[in-house]
Amino acid sequence: MIFIVLALFLLSLNFASAITITDVSQEELFPGETAIVKIDLKNNLNEDVEDVSFNLVFDNLPFIPIGGSEKSYDSFDEGKSKSFSLTIKSSQDAKPGDYNVPFTLSYVDSNGDILKKSGSIGIVVGAKTELAFDVELKNNVVGENGQVNLKLINSGFGDVKFVTVKIIPEGFTIMGSDSDYIGTVDSNDFESATFDVIFNSENARVNAIVTYKDFYNVEHTENVNRAVKVYSKDEGIELGIIQKNNTMIYIISVVVVIVLWLVYRTIKRKLKKKRKV
Numbered sequence: 001m002i003f004i005v006l007a008l009f010l011l012s013l014n015f016a017s018a019i020t021i022t023d024v025s026q027e028e029l030f031p032g033e034t035a036i037v038k039i040d041l042k043n044n045l046n047e048d049v050e051d052v053s054f055n056l057v058f059d060n061l062p063f064i065p066i067g068g069s070e071k072s073y074d075s076f077d078e079g080k081s082k083s084f085s086l087t088i089k090s091s092q093d094a095k096p097g098d099y100n101v102p103f104t105l106s107y108v109d110s111n112g113d114i115l116k117k118s119g120s121i122g123i124v125v126g127a128k129t130e131l132a133f134d135v136e137l138k139n140n141v142v143g144e145n146g147q148v149n150l151k152l153i154n155s156g157f158g159d160v161k162f163v164t165v166k167i168i169p170e171g172f173t174i175m176g177s178d179s180d181y182i183g184t185v186d187s188n189d190f191e192s193a194t195f196d197v198i199f200n201s202e203n204a205r206v207n208a209i210v211t212y213k214d215f216y217n218v219e220h221t222e223n224v225n226r227a228v229k230v231y232s233k234d235e236g237i238e239l240g241i242i243q244k245n246n247t248m249i250y251i252i253s254v255v256v257v258i259v260l261w262l263v264y265r266t267i268k269r270k271l272k273k274k275r276k277v
Contacts, residue, residue, distance in 0.1 A: 019043050019052070019076065019105060024121045030128055031157050032092040034066060037123065042081045049107040051114075052076045056086060056121070057102040062094035063123070076107065088123070096127035096158045096215055127158025127187070127215035135206045135226045140199055141236030148172065148197050150208055150224065152182065153190040158215030160185050165193040171204025171230065172197040185212075204230045 029035035066087040139146030163182040180193035
């Protein structure tokens with residue numbers, strides 16, 4: 001038991017007495033773009049060291065270094081800190097998210113021994129939110145039952161989540177709920193919120209409030225305000241959006257046929273009576 005405690009103490013002492021990374025910061029990095037990564041090192045050893053080399057390893061990762069992935073120093077004094085920056089570029093098809101980038105660190109101590117350590121740092125590939133909106137109407141004729149369809153198009157690299165659409169009618173009446181929960185709109189995809197309505201006026205507008213959370217889990221609210229075309233009944237019939245109601249014509253035609261048939265029967269009976277006389 002004493003040996004185990006001693007071993008743990010020596011291990012912790014060795015960990016504390018080392019060259020360590022004290023901070024990593026980076027600029028925003030998006031797919032296909034470049035960013036600067038800043039790394040801070042500190043010499044926690046009880047001695048000065050020489051030939052310090054720090055190298056990031058990008059094997060099998062969607063990054064390449066711009067101007068090299070290694071930084072080196074001839075000497076690194078005891079208790080001092082050093083900072084350096086590396087420029088990296090992410091591939092065009094890099095998926096937004098968190099990545100662990102391995103590193104190797106080596107230096108020569110006062111005894112001339114080469115010491116090495118390895119680990120990883122975190123790099124974040126972000127996603128710009130690029131959400132567009134389109135409005136589609138169905139059966140958009142005054143007095144008719146139709147639909148308002150708000151399409152949400154995500155052309156950004158990151159998904160948007162917890163998407164809710166609330167519609168505010170102007171020139172039409174909503175049949176049912178005025179809100180629709182969409183959920184997630186994936187990158188390079190679209191989703192739609194559809195509302196059953198009755199169109200009341202040719203001068204209609206679609207006003208909507210869209211709320212969602214972006215890749216960074218930040219909530220956004222966007223207002224959609226679009227003028228839409230609603231046709232009169234005559235225009236709707238002319239354009240083939242709705243069919244002309246011929247029910248009354250059919251009824252009148254049937255009545256006329258019945259009347260003519262009755263007249264014909266009456267005349268025929270009278271003619272028969274005259275012949276008998």
